[in-house]
Amino acid sequence: MSSTAGTRSPEEPAEARQKPRRLTELLLLVVAVAIGVGANILVDPDQLGTGDPHILVSGLVLGIGALLLHLVVRLRATYADPYVLPIVVALNGLGIAMIHRIDLTTDQSAAQSQVLWTALAMTAAGLVLWFLKDHRVLRRITYISLVLSGLLLLLPLLPGLGVELNGARIWISVGGRTFQPGEVAKITLAVFFAGYLSTNRDLILLAGKKLGPVRLPRFRDMAPMFAAWLVAIGVLVFQRDLGSAILYFGLFLAMIYLATSRLSWIVIGLLLVAVGGFLASRVFGHVAARLDSWLNAFDPEVFNRAPGGSAQIVQGLFGLSSGGLFGQGLGQGRPDLVSYANSDMIITAFGEELGLIGLGAILMLFFLFVSRGFRAALGTRDAFGKLLAAGLSAVIVLQLFVVVGGVTRLIPLTGLTTPFMSAGGSSLLSNWIIAAIILAISHTARRPVVTGPATEADLAEVAAYEAALREAARRDEQERAERRERRRGAGRDAEERTDERTDDRTVERPAARPDTARQHAVPEDTGATEPIAAAGPGGRPVPEDGPDDDGTPTEAMSRLTDQDRRTPGGPRRTENGGAS
Numbered sequence: 001m002s003s004t005a006g007t008r009s010p011e012e013p014a015e016a017r018q019k020p021r022r023l024t025e026l027l028l029l030v031v032a033v034a035i036g037v038g039a040n041i042l043v044d045p046d047q048l049g050t051g052d053p054h055i056l057v058s059g060l061v062l063g064i065g066a067l068l069l070h071l072v073v074r075l076r077a078t079y080a081d082p083y084v085l086p087i088v089v090a091l092n093g094l095g096i097a098m099i100h101r102i103d104l105t106t107d108q109s110a111a112q113s114q115v116l117w118t119a120l121a122m123t124a125a126g127l128v129l130w131f132l133k134d135h136r137v138l139r140r141i142t143y144i145s146l147v148l149s150g151l152l153l154l155l156p157l158l159p160g161l162g163v164e165l166n167g168a169r170i171w172i173s174v175g176g177r178t179f180q181p182g183e184v185a186k187i188t189l190a191v192f193f194a195g196y197l198s199t200n201r202d203l204i205l206l207a208g209k210k211l212g213p214v215r216l217p218r219f220r221d222m223a224p225m226f227a228a229w230l231v232a233i234g235v236l237v238f239q240r241d242l243g244s245a246i247l248y249f250g251l252f253l254a255m256i257y258l259a260t261s262r263l264s265w266i267v268i269g270l271l272l273v274a275v276g277g278f279l280a281s282r283v284f285g286h287v288a289a290r291l292d293s294w295l296n297a298f299d300p301e302v303f304n305r306a307p308g309g310s311a312q313i314v315q316g317l318f319g320l321s322s323g324g325l326f327g328q329g330l331g332q333g334r335p336d337l338v339s340y341a342n343s344d345m346i347i348t349a350f351g352e353e354l355g356l357i358g359l360g361a362i363l364m365l366f367f368l369f370v371s372r373g374f375r376a377a378l379g380t381r382d383a384f385g386k387l388l389a390a391g392l393s394a395v396i397v398l399q400l401f402v403v404v405g406g407v408t409r410l411i412p413l414t415g416l417t418t419p420f421m422s423a424g425g426s427s428l429l430s431n432w433i434i435a436a437i438i439l440a441i442s443h444t445a446r447r448p449v450v451t452g453p454a455t456e457a458d459l460a461e462v463a464a465y466e467a468a469l470r471e472a473a474r475r476d477e478q479e480r481a482e483r484r485e486r487r488r489g490a491g492r493d494a495e496e497r498t499d500e501r502t503d504d505r506t507v508e509r510p511a512a513r514p515d516t517a518r519q520h521a522v523p524e525d526t527g528a529t530e531p532i533a534a535a536g537p538g539g540r541p542v543p544e545d546g547p548d549d550d551g552t553p554t555e556a557m558s559r560l561t562d563q564d565r566r567t568p569g570g571p572r573r574t575e576n577g578g579a580s
Helices: 011-017 022-042 045-049 054-076 084-106 110-131 135-157 181-206 219-239 242-260 263-283 285-295 311-323 346-379 383-407 425-446 456-504 553-566
Strands: 162-165 168-174 177-179
Touching: 022 045, 022 054, 022 084, 045 054, 054 084, 054 110, 084 110, 084 346, 084 425, 110 425, 135 162, 135 168, 135 181, 135 219, 135 383, 135 425, 168 219, 177 425, 181 219, 181 242, 181 383, 181 425, 219 242, 219 263, 242 263, 242 383, 263 285, 311 346, 311 383, 346 383, 346 425, 383 425
Parallel strands: none
Antiparallel strands: 162 168, 168 177
8 A cells, every 4th residue: 555645634634534424323313213112013913914104104203204204313413412312203203102002091181192202392393403503602601591481481371371280370372272481491501501600700800719628619600509599499489399499500500610620609599509408398388298108108108098198199108119220111010000101101111021130221211311411602702602512411410319319219209201301292303303413513523624715705704804803903903092091181180270279389489580599419428418599480490599489488489489470481370379
């Protein structure tokens, strides 16, 4: 082989290694769709001969939706991460299969609704990818996102629109269907936090008093944290939703730690969580009941209490334990014994039928999805994109931690759903949008930097940019010159005012005649104490006292006035003693 065959410039190998890898994505999508459809068949193989259209419809939605999204990614986000989309399709397909499996034993139709929401969510993700060519445009709506988040969180509290289900008021009813605006609010909050922290990161890091090795942030910089804390408390109080409160406040803590790398923020946040949790457990009965069912889950009195008992938690734990290492097989367990098995407790259903190995594989898929999100955050060049990708990945981590921690009694059980898998259209829609934003950011991160000969358009763009820089520099110089001129004018006015004040002062002693004025020099080595003549108005030395200067102060002032008038170039005084 010739030694010159692979010779390239230093930039060329990096560009050659940076491949779109869309074929890899397409092959993984085929595997992901096969996993979803295969799981749907395994839950009840006998349904193939019954003419049930669910398997066909769900398979077509997953397959066609995945193919269309792949085409959108190929056209609009060519260098996007090739693993994100297949992972999401696989998780969504497994969720549809388990929801359908639970429907078979509970006579529900949640799987049909989930398939419809899957189609809508994939469409929304495709639209986001198509129109969001550059994720940095989201930075322009930083404070609009804050206002939108507040409106979304207030919607369930409006009479006639909000709906209370299972003690929580976090849904709105539109056209007979319920929707949870808080699921969309976690995206808008992430956009706001990313925009705010990327702009004010230096102030948060450098401002504030230093107490030992820890620099405490200023109160004005802590205001967003207190606002997030109050939002979380408000959700907990008015909407009675512990899971959303933990998610919103945890999102802010994660993003501010990612922005500053300061543990002091985490400590302050945990203290606020502890204070808020303690007060809520003392004031609100539903929080106290949730904590009691967590701490005393196996107490018979707590187990049989309705509502607010621990039967759901205990049944879920029994389901996980019966699954063992390998599980009982899809369609062979009894997840229907657990209330809300297709939404809040879907993790226990997977643990029972797929065992620890199957549940571990599902958690590994989530781990891969989050790691690819953080990889996109590391690769992108702008601070806003880094924080947004990391924050949206942290949302998935927090949501999964709260769900898995709740069903395993690590933390109190909340009402959050498992991303991409639980029954619920609003959760599925928001999580697909999160995946689309991460794909857009990963495209920016993995896209190669274009190098090579400049085109005419490039030269014109550079020339326009340099002209804009020169114009900005000229304006800055003009503004600086105007400020210097204003300062000089202010200085001259101050000197004139000083001269006027000096000339208006009454001379307490007579002045000497011009011919007797002397200036005594102090010898450098002798340390003589003879006074040096003081400077008078106009910078001339004040004459020494002479033997003939024994007149009144008025006569002395007259002589000084006459002397100034006779002095060529000396200042002329007005009748009131002011210089002119």
